[in-house]
Amino acid sequence: MTHSWRQPLVMFxxxxxxxxxxxxxxxxxxxxxxxxxxxxxxxxxxxxxPNDPTRVVGFEVDIAQLLASGLGRTPRFIQSGFTTLDSSVxxxxxxxxxxxxxxxxxxRARLAVTTPYYQFREILTVRxxxxxxxxxxxxxxxxxxxxxxxxxxxxMLNAAQGExxxxxxxxxxxxxxxxxLAIGRVDAVLLDYVLADRGVHRNPGLANQPKEIGVGYYVxxxxxxxxxxxxxxxxxxxxxxxxGRLEAIVRRWNMWNEDQPRLYTRLSGDGTNQPSVVGxxxxxxxxxxxxxxxxxxxxxxTLITLTLSCVSMVLAxxxxxxxxxxxxxxxxxxxxxxxxxxxxxxxxxxxxxLFVIYFGLATVVQLPAFLAALIGLGLxxxxxxxxxxxxxxxxxxxxQLDAARTLGLSDRQTLIYxxxxxxxxxxxxxxxxxxxxxxxxxxxxSMITVVELTKQTxxxxxxxxxxxxxxxxCGGMYLVLSLPFAHLARxxxxxxxx
Amino acid sequence: MARVNTVLDVASLELRRAARVIVRDVSFTxxxxxxxxxxxxxxxxxxxxxxxxxxxxxxxxxxIAIDGLRLEAGRALRRDTRRELHRRVGMVFxxxxxxxxxxxxxxxxxxxxxxxxxxxxxxxxxxxxLLEHLGVGERADAFPRQLxxxxxxxxxxxxxxxxxxxxxxxxxxxxxxDPARRGDLAATLRQxxxxxxxxxxxxxxxxxxxxxxxxILKMQDGRAVPV
Numbered sequence: 230m231t232h233s234w235r236q237p238l239v240m241f242x243x244x245x246x247x248x249x250x251x252x253x254x255x256x257x258x259x260x261x262x263x264x265x266x267x268x269x270x271x272x273x274x275x276x277x278x279p280n281d282p283t284r285v286v287g288f289e290v291d292i293a294q295l296l297a298s299g300l301g302r303t304p305r306f307i308q309s310g311f312t313t314l315d316s317s318v319x320x321x322x323x324x325x326x327x328x329x330x331x332x333x334x335x336x337r338a339r340l341a342v343t344t345p346y347y348q349f350r351e352i353l354t355v356r357x358x359x360x361x362x363x364x365x366x367x368x369x370x371x372x373x374x375x376x377x378x379x380x381x382x383x384x385m386l387n388a389a390q391g392e393x394x395x396x397x398x399x400x401x402x403x404x405x406x407x408x409x410l411a412i413g414r415v416d417a418v419l420l421d422y423v424l425a426d427r428g429v430h431r432n433p434g435l436a437n438q439p440k441e442i443g444v445g446y447y448v449x450x451x452x453x454x455x456x457x458x459x460x461x462x463x464x465x466x467x468x469x470x471x472x473g474r475l476e477a478i479v480r481r482w483n484m485w486n487e488d489q490p491r492l493y494t495r496l497s498g499d500g501t502n503q504p505s506v507v508g509x510x511x512x513x514x515x516x517x518x519x520x521x522x523x524x525x526x527x528x529x530x531t532l533i534t535l536t537l538s539c540v541s542m543v544l545a546x547x548x549x550x551x552x553x554x555x556x557x558x559x560x561x562x563x564x565x566x567x568x569x570x571x572x573x574x575x576x577x578x579x580x581x582x583l584f585v586i587y588f589g590l591a592t593v594v595q596l597p598a599f600l601a602a603l604i605g606l607g608l609x610x611x612x613x614x615x616x617x618x619x620x621x622x623x624x625x626x627x628x629q630l631d632a633a634r635t636l637g638l639s640d641r642q643t644l645i646y647x648x649x650x651x652x653x654x655x656x657x658x659x660x661x662x663x664x665x666x667x668x669x670x671x672x673x674x675s676m677i678t679v680v681e682l683t684k685q686t687x688x689x690x691x692x693x694x695x696x697x698x699x700x701x702x703c704g705g706m707y708l709v710l711s712l713p714f715a716h717l718a719r720x721x722x723x724x725x726x727x
Numbered sequence: 728m729a730r731v732n733t734v735l736d737v738a739s740l741e742l743r744r745a746a747r748v749i750v751r752d753v754s755f756t757x758x759x760x761x762x763x764x765x766x767x768x769x770x771x772x773x774x775x776x777x778x779x780x781x782x783x784x785x786x787x788x789x790x791i792a793i794d795g796l797r798l799e800a801g802r803a804l805r806r807d808t809r810r811e812l813h814r815r816v817g818m819v820f821x822x823x824x825x826x827x828x829x830x831x832x833x834x835x836x837x838x839x840x841x842x843x844x845x846x847x848x849x850x851x852x853x854x855x856x857l858l859e860h861l862g863v864g865e866r867a868d869a870f871p872r873q874l875x876x877x878x879x880x881x882x883x884x885x886x887x888x889x890x891x892x893x894x895x896x897x898x899x900x901x902x903x904x905d906p907a908r909r910g911d912l913a914a915t916l917r918q919x920x921x922x923x924x925x926x927x928x929x930x931x932x933x934x935x936x937x938x939x940x941x942x943i944l945k946m947q948d949g950r951a952v953p954v
Binding site: 626628629631634636637638642646647654725 | 778781782783809810813814816817818820822826828837838841843886887890
């Protein structure tokens with residue numbers, strides 16, 4: 230007890246050392262510029278280096294290098310999904326996001342946005358045969374027009390949906406809009422001309438319309454609290470515009486055109502003469518205003534999710550019953566084929582199956598996206614359902630089957646009147662579980678252009694720059710969809726137990 | 728030599744489970760209106776014999792003839808043979824095996840409607856009559872899980888009798904009954920026999936066997952020996 234003062238003293242000294250070290254670390258200038266981008270977006274922005282896939286190359290990589298060297302730091306790339314770049318930079322996952330990010334009033338309202346460093350035009354790409362009739366969005370009434378989700382072009386298409394009756398089809402990548410245009414799944418693509426040029430080169434038979442539909446700018450985005458770094462970056466960009474380093478980068482990636490010197494001229498060295506940003510969406514006045522604006526779209530997406538899930542489940546149940554019957558009653562060869570099918574479907578990702586059905590089979594059969602989604606979900610869950618039913622059929626006591634046989638029921642009659650009804654009771658709980666899982670897994674179909682609840686929510690979140698309200702709304706919708714089914718299943722089980 | 732009124736004729740029967748011989752060289756007959764009790768310790772093959780007679784398990788050697796229908800060793804039952812067999816033999820299992828998802832009444836009319844193609848209304852009327860005859864008429868709408876052991880057994884008897892078989896097999900019918908109920912069951916079996924049915928009953932219970940059976944056989948070393 231004589232040394233009782235020692236322990237607090239040691240702790241106090243340790244705490245002091247920790248605080249001093251932390252302050253020194255904080256006081257040290259950062260050595261890295263952590264920048265986020267989506268390498269899935271591909272060339273010319275950010276993509277894996279074909280010679281060394283551990284590295285990234287592209288226009289944005291060079292911009293990041295330019296900014297980092299101006300700051301005296303080393304650039305470090307951090308991969309992030311395109312639609313979550315805004316949220317990630319806001320929460321501090323990286324210092325700046327550079328990934329063909331478009332300037333918009335909504336972004337300026339909630340993030341620190343750099344000086345624009347590239348000007349682009351939104352243009353329509355169509356099949357050569359349609360070049361004369363589809364020149365503007367007004368010519369595309371009732372037609373499907375593809376674009377990238379959560380972009381300026383998507384906002385423009387949504388506006389044109391009300392104005393001209395076009396049908397926006399959002400994609401998650403910039404390759405499939407053009408390949409789908411070539412095979413006739415969509416009638417036009419609206420994207421910036423950097424992407425449009427690449428799309429036309431990759432797909433013979435497509436043509437870019439010369440008339441621009443809109444003008445936009447690429448910017449870097451930073452956390453709203455990081456305006457000091459943003460100002461430093463603006464200064465670096467202004468210097469790079471004047472001394473030709475930015476032009477060299479743009480030329481290196483074959484993106485130079487007459488719009489760029491005009492942009493550089495308009496922007497003064499101190500970055501005060503910003504070009505006016507375009508965008509169909511005004512900055513969001515309030516979260517509730519945004520909710521009011523997005524609620525009809527969310528409700529519509531909820532209906533799509535519900536329809537998709539219910540019809541897929543019906544398909545899955547039918548398929549599951551057939552597979553399970555074949556596995557329980559079929560000859561050895563049939564059992565083996567069905568087992569292989571179940572293992573292949575269960576052993577490969579649902580997303581891959583959706584890609585194969587929608588994109589992979591496109592040269593053979595061009596399924597509409599919704600139908601491809603139904604088939605993909607139905608086939609995938611059919612395999613899982615079949616295992617539930619097989620297990621349930623085999624769990625019906627042998628004594629029940631013996632009793633049916635001694636009464637003279639045939640195998641078919643035994644299945645219909647004795648085995649299947651009892652198996653169904655055993656299968657109901659896991660089936661309900663599967664339906665709820667299917668309801669949530671249906672969000673994967675957004676990857677093949679079906680805008681369902683989660684996709685619509687991510688568009689909403691990207692627009693307002695926060696996942697809190699959209700996430701709560703979306704979660705609430707899923708619960709509203711799933712809880713009645715779970716409740717119904719519990720009631721049925723209770724009735725059976727009574 | 729089988730008697731003229733013989734309903735069941737088991738001759739030189741050998742039965743195996745996997746490679747193990749359970750029953751060797753069993754022969755016995757049962758005449759119309761007769762109750763034959765098969766007694767013996769557990770594992771002596773009583774249930775195995777009933778299952779073979781009901782066509783549930785294959786015969787290794789020997790023959791079984793039921794009302795003129797012959798089952799032979801080494802042959803899988805053809806569909807028409809099986810249909811004929813199930814017209815002739817009804818079976819009540821030790822644990823009843825009532826269909827859990829159907830009411831007592833539905834358990835009884837299921838086979839008459841779907842196997843014998845009787846009209847649903849008529850089949851249901853007869854099923855209700857049978858249940859009343861066996862003293863469980865008021866339990867017609869109950870599910871098996873709601874029945875007592877004795878009630879479930881009577882429903883199982885009604886189900887087996889609904890298709891009108893001349894031969895009724897009962898496996899350990901007293902296993903789940905208290906002594907008072909055993910007396911009731913013995914009376915029921917005697918009544919069924921008096922109506923012209925043949926019954927083969929396996930049991931451990933000597934008192935019950937003596938109360939209901941016209942003949943008692945004991946399983947010993949794989950053979951059925953008269954007691």
